[in-house]
Amino acid sequence: MAGGGGEQGDNPVAINVVPMVDVIFCLCVFFMCSFKFKQLEGKFDSWLPKGKGVGPSPISDILEEIRVAIYWDPKTQTVTRRMRSNKITDDEQLKRLIGEAKADFVRLNKTDTPVIIDAESKVPWNEVVTVINLAKWNAIDKIEFALGAAPGPGQPK
């Protein structure tokens, strides 16, 4: 595999490097095969309310929330997003609608209005994270997850 080198006549106790090179080659191949580049990861803090528990919260004023509903269509394997009466077509529209809703509440001196994500259980997780991300874009830190299935598009909440 590897040939010996150096002038062996100069040094009577020359080390044979061939086995060492072979072993290093094997180690290099092993570590190269097991090496992988990691994706940069981060986190969103979503601390649970301490006093509320996990049961349903009383609905005192349904308007004091920004609710995004996400539905899963098993036939087409696609999601549908709705906010208030609007059907969301893209992320930019949802970002704008959340921003407008927040601005409405700020005008009413309600600065800590939460975004409530009301998604069906089959909805892929990345759709929920997208809504969290858009809420963060509008500087909304209070994000709540609705428990239980979202009502159908034609049903009352």
Next chain:
Amino acid sequence: MSRKLQVQEDVSPNLIPMIDIMFLLLLFFMLGADMGQRDLEEVVLPTADKVQEDPNLRGEGETTTVNVHHRHSSADFSCPVNAAGAICREDDHWRLAIRAKDFTTETVRKQLQEEADASLEDQVDREAGKRLSRRKVMIRADRFAPYGLVQRLIEVCGLVGIYKVEVGAAQPPKK
């Protein structure tokens, strides 16, 4: 003739630079190799540009990382939908994993309860009326994981007294 032989002796390769470079390569790969505990399952995280960088990625200290992942293919299990890169909606194909051990939503409660009880806060929380846990739970869910599973996991965290829940996401590649 003797001069020609002398030239042949001089062309023997010098292995020292090659060995030096191989040692450096070996060092690089050894240091880059992940020999840690398998806290992090191989999942494709959803991307979010507003995600905060997490210095405690391995979940060291008082953090439990719960991975939500699709079952790995094996001799007795395969999912053609997931293998094709599509969205699998079979509930029993998805697993929760803590330190490379798989759990269901029913069995994970016992594990989280033990971890929550091991690091309770010193004082009773006024709002909750009980001692809550200092422990954080980091949820690393695959982008195609059903939301219902993550929802039940968050619910279990609340039931066992863990209120510090973090959600993992990947930073999109910089342009």
